[in-house]
Amino acid sequence: MNRFRDALGFLAIAAILLLISVLLILAVGSDVTKAFSSFLRGIFGSFYGFSEVLVRATPLILAGLGVAVGFRTGFVNIGAEGQIYLGAIAITVLGLAAPGLPPVLMVGLAILLGFVFGGIWSVVPGILKARFGISEVINTIMLNYIALNLVGVLVRTWLKDPSYPYPMSPMLPAAASYPELLSPTRLHAGFLVALAAAVAVYVLVFRTPTGFEMRAVGLNSRACHCAGIPVYKNIVLSAFISGGLAGIAGVGEIAGLHHRLIEGISPGYGYIAIIVSLLGQNHPLGVVVAALGVSALHVGSLSMQRAAGVPTSIASIIMGTLVVLILARKSLFGSTVKLVREN
């Protein structure tokens, strides 16, 4: 019965979103069928379009997994955006400092270094939260801005390519690239890295004692404290892994797409990752599906803008409304979740 009502709630949300889309499309004087068909054609209509969905989903999966791991212990990581940039800095520094490394070693080290850089960026607010009870929300936001500006400084000073007047680093050696998967498209091995990370996170969270402790801490940290589960250690560890995964997302954007450090490699992936994690209910499989869905929404809306003249900002509207409705659905469509929890 509860399942039925849950399903009904989600159907209602889907119907509301569809209605809003139709109203928005009509508001700009466009044709609804044409808009929807161009939306779908943008995603499924061509090989390239579909590969773009996977390309954009790659950083969302990784950063989304990171946010989800943090959520498991109650660490609300709004800082994935900054951690992505730290990962990008990591691979750039490595590639420029040791250009002679063989490809396998280079990529492996880059992923490791990106994980550590991103992890450090997130472990600081993690320690502040676990040790001193300082809210991580604002700290992680502040670290986003510091990271963003740090990249701005680096590409104008120490990491600047002296032969160009633009703020960007020199090209990284070819060894610091992910292999391309389907040559004319932009799809790169980073997507496989993201899927592997999803499996690793699943094993960690659901198949190891550490994962069990993390989930327990997130559900009731006081009970854990009394039962002898180290709360501090688990929050700090999950914060580190959380930032580390976002760091790998940053490594992937450089190794797979840009091949040099530039500003603006992430159009808000770190913030969208939080929504991805929420939609995926902090479960690795859910995160992968949600990341693909959000990415498809963006790719489809680009095509809708080209073909039917509907502004791409419709994607943001739908995404934001979806999250608000999902959060509010307990009250809107009967409180089934609450009943389940109480039983």
Place this chain on the structure above:
Amino acid sequence: MDVPLIATLTTFLAATIRMATPLTLAGLGETISEKSGVINIGVEAIMLSGAFFSFLTVFATGNHFLGLLAGMAGGAAVSMVHAVVSLRCKANQTIVGLALNFLILGLTSFLFLKSFGQTTILPSIAVIKPIQIPILSRIPILGQALFHQDIFVYLAIALVIGLSVFFYKTEWGVSLHAVGEHPRAADTAGLQVDTIRYLACLANGLLGGMGGAYLVLVKLGFFMENLTAGKGYIALVTVILGRRNPWGVMGAALVVGAAEALQIRLQTMGIPIPSQVFSMFPYVVTIVVLLFSIGKSSDPSALGVPYERDKR
């Protein structure tokens, strides 16, 4: 002192205050909200909505006062959605705020494109002129910076004074703090926890909307996609740096404003330090201040926690 230096200093101070004003307004709003126990990281959405609706109204009517009201209403609409979803539906307040940031960014861009189309020349409105206060404005350096400003600057200062009285000298202020620190005790003492929180959220929306309206009505005179560009997040930082004290919030906003003003000045002077060094400065300062004030947490105990009367 030589004349150019004085002139530079005056314009620098004046620019600092102009940059700080919208942050002060939005920061004060968020302070009220957080004191009641509701953290809303959707200040960005509140400001953007305020900016958009004030622009639209002034563009249609030419009346700046109506524009201000529309901006405040636009901000309040966003904060009330946040309040309902987080207080009534007891959702995670941080995520709701974040989602609203996306929703309003999309909505304002969409409506703006729909109303004005793709234009290369942005539609613009007349901006509100500064008011010259006689005699005081003739004090060297400070006079022009402090007493030749627009009405919002004076309003922000009045609000800082008013709120510091409200928070610490009135019974309402005590109630507000009680609801944020210990809602159960407040409830037992007969305070209406959720009503007070709704009112605090409303105040947040009105002030944040005013901050957004300021950007359009005074500073820019036009609207564009993502006009606020992170100012709402900066306002959140001023709340932390200012330790939720009205004077502190204004001080923090001035630090951020000074860093921004300095950055623009140095850029035009062609100094070879990347401007990002200065943009980073307020955040680094805030983190350092946080590290030094460790152990004296000033967060309201019930910040971000919905109050459930029938639960233990």
